Amino acid sequence: MRATLGLDLGGTKIAAGVLTDDGLKGYFERPTPQTGDGDAVARAIAEAGREAVRQSGLAVAVAGVGTPGPLDFAEGVVRFAPNIPGLVDYPLRERLEDWLGMRVILENDANAAALAEHHFGAAQGAKHSLYVTVSTGIGGGVIINGRVHRGAYGQGGEVGHLTVVPGGPLCGCGRQGCLEAVASGRALERDASYAYGEPLSAEALFVRFHDGEAKAVSLVEGAARHIGVALASLQKVLDPEVIVLGGGVVLGGGEDFVAAIRRAYEEHLRGWKAAPIRTARLGRSVGVIGAALAAEYC
Numbered sequence: 001m002r003a004t005l006g007l008d009l010g011g012t013k014i015a016a017g018v019l020t021d022d023g024l025k026g027y028f029e030r031p032t033p034q035t036g037d038g039d040a041v042a043r044a045i046a047e048a049g050r051e052a053v054r055q056s057g058l059a060v061a062v063a064g065v066g067t068p069g070p071l072d073f074a075e076g077v078v079r080f081a082p083n084i085p086g087l088v089d090y091p092l093r094e095r096l097e098d099w100l101g102m103r104v105i106l107e108n109d110a111n112a113a114a115l116a117e118h119h120f121g122a123a124q125g126a127k128h129s130l131y132v133t134v135s136t137g138i139g140g141g142v143i144i145n146g147r148v149h150r151g152a153y154g155q156g157g158e159v160g161h162l163t164v165v166p167g168g169p170l171c172g173c174g175r176q177g178c179l180e181a182v183a184s185g186r187a188l189e190r191d192a193s194y195a196y197g198e199p200l201s202a203e204a205l206f207v208r209f210h211d212g213e214a215k216a217v218s219l220v221e222g223a224a225r226h227i228g229v230a231l232a233s234l235q236k237v238l239d240p241e242v243i244v245l246g247g248g249v250v251l252g253g254g255e256d257f258v259a260a261i262r263r264a265y266e267e268h269l270r271g272w273k274a275a276p277i278r279t280a281r282l283g284r285s286v287g288v289i290g291a292a293l294a295a296e297y298c
Contacts, residue, residue: 002061002062002296003018003019003020003025003056003058003059003060004018004019004020004060004062004063004064004292004293004295004296005017005018005019005049005052005053005060005062005063005064005100005102005292005295006018006019006024006063006064006066006287006288006289006290006291006292006293006295007045007048007049007063007064007065007066007096007288007291008065008066008109008112008287008288008290008291009032009041009045009065009066009067009068009081009084009109010032010068010109010287011032011068011082011083011084012031012032013029013030013031013032014029014030014031014032014044014045014048015027015028015029015048015284015285015287015288016028016029016045016048016049016051016052016288017052017056017285017288017289017292018052018053018056018058018060018292019288019289019292019293020058024285024288024289025052025055025056025057025058026051026052026053026054026055026056026057026058027052027055027285027288028048028051028052028055029048030044030047030048030051031044032044032084033085034085035085036085036086037085037086038078038085038086038087038088038090038092038095039086039095040085040086041084041085041086041087042090042092042095042096042099043099045065045092045096046095046096046099046100049063049096049100050100060102061102061103062102062103062104062105062295063096063100063102063103063104063105063291063292063295064104064105064106064107064112064290064291064292064293064294064295064296065092065093065096065104065105065106065107065291065294066107066108066109066111066112066113066287066288066290066291066294067081067087067092067106067107067108067109068081068082068083068084068108068109069081069082069084069087070154071106071107071108071154072154073106073107073150073154075091075093076091076092076093076094076104076106077089077090077091077092077093078090078092078106092106093105093106103295104295105294105295106294107148107290107291107294108139108141108157109139109287109290110131110133110139110140110141110157111141111148111150111157111290111294112141112286112287112290112291112293112294113131113133113141113246113280113282113286113287113290114129114130114131114140114141114142114143114148114157114244114290115141115143115148115290115293115294115297116282116286116287116289116290116293117129117131117244117246117280117281117282117286117290118131118143118146118244119146119293120282120289121244121280121281121282121286122242122244122278122279122280122281123143123241123242123244123278126143126240126241126242127144127145127146127241128143128144128145128238128239128240128241129143129240129241129242129243129244130142130143130159130231130234130235130238130240130242130243130244130275131143131243131244131246131280132159132227132231132243132244132245132246132247133245133246133247133250133280134183134184134185134227134245134246134247134248134249134250135184135185135247135248135249136184136185136186136248137160137172137180137184137185137186138159138160138179138180138183138184138227138247139157139158139159139160140157140158140159140160141157142156142157142238142240143240146297147297148294148297159179159230159234160178160179160180160184161173161175161178161179161180162178162179162230162233162234163175163176163177163178163179164177164178164179164182164183164226164229164230165177165181165182165226168181168182169181169182169187169190179226179227179230182222182223182226183223183224183226183227183230184249185202185248185249187223188202188205188219188220188223188249189201189202189205191219192204192205192215192216192219195215195219196215202248202249202252203252205219205220206220206252206253206254206257209253209256209257210254210256220253220257220260221260223249224253224257224260224261224263224264225260225264226264227261227264228260228261228262228263228264228265228266228267228268229264229265229268231243231261231265231277232264232265232266232267232268232269232272233268235265235269235272235273235274235275236269236272239273239275240275241275242275242276242278243275243276243277243278244277244278244279244280245258245261245277245278245279245280246279246280246286247280250279250280258277258279261277262277265277
């Protein structure tokens with residue numbers, strides 16, 4: 001592949017690197033601005049990108065940007081990015097093309113991670129894969145024949161907003177009973193704080209889970225069941241060759257958490273072909289790799 005700049009925009013950091021056939025070159029990170037407008041964020045992204053290109057010593061003509069929030073792919077506009085100031089109906093592609101002097105492609109951050117794991121990570125070698133990230137929220141990406149499947153309206157892969165408990169807890173999207181509302185890190189913290197009668201982080205809950213504490217086991221395995229049921233439904237609809245699980249909750253829960261997800265998944269797939277569930281492999285570089293690949297596979 002050509003040398004392609006990958007830019008990963010997160011709530012706390014911006015990461016940049018140049019992806020080549022030999023891997024990432026010139027990897028660079030900087031904090032995401034916490035004050036200011038959209039231009040302040042875009043300038044910080046451009047600065048990180050220029051530094052990565054400088055360190056790589058390569059000629060780069062195209063960049064991919066992985067960003068949270070609903071996107072208008074055709075217009076290159078970020079409609080809304082939670083926890084990042086100023087990115088409301090913001091023309092990020094136009095600004096970055098001006099400030100970087102190269103062609104820019106925007107991609108949803110979960111889709112970018114799905115591309116990275118498909119081509120270089122846990123789903124490498126598959127034609128079709130499903131990536132699900134379980135973190136503060138829950139997101140996903142569907143890869144068909146090596147490319148992101150966005151659907152007719154750009155809503156493909158919104159795994160976190162599958163309804164799994166009709167009439168259940170209210171989700172951040174405004175609907176009740178979404179997978180994110182019952183199985184994300186935020187949902188675990190809400191339920192754990194209620195169950196224990198005091199504020200409890202997901203990290204603290206997982207410590208108790210690994211110690212075999214009954215309440216913690218019940219809470220974590222309950223979330224795992226919801227995820228497993230959702231994955232079984234997605235397997236029946238999408239029929240991927242591989243399902244990849246990533247995100248901080250998967251990392252914190254470890255193999256016991258993933259095993260509980262697999263049990264529920266397999267139980268609800270009896271009689272159907274089950275794709276293997278694997279954990280993500282690319283770590284903190286997944287967003288940069290995926291953003292660069294988005295520019296290659298747009």
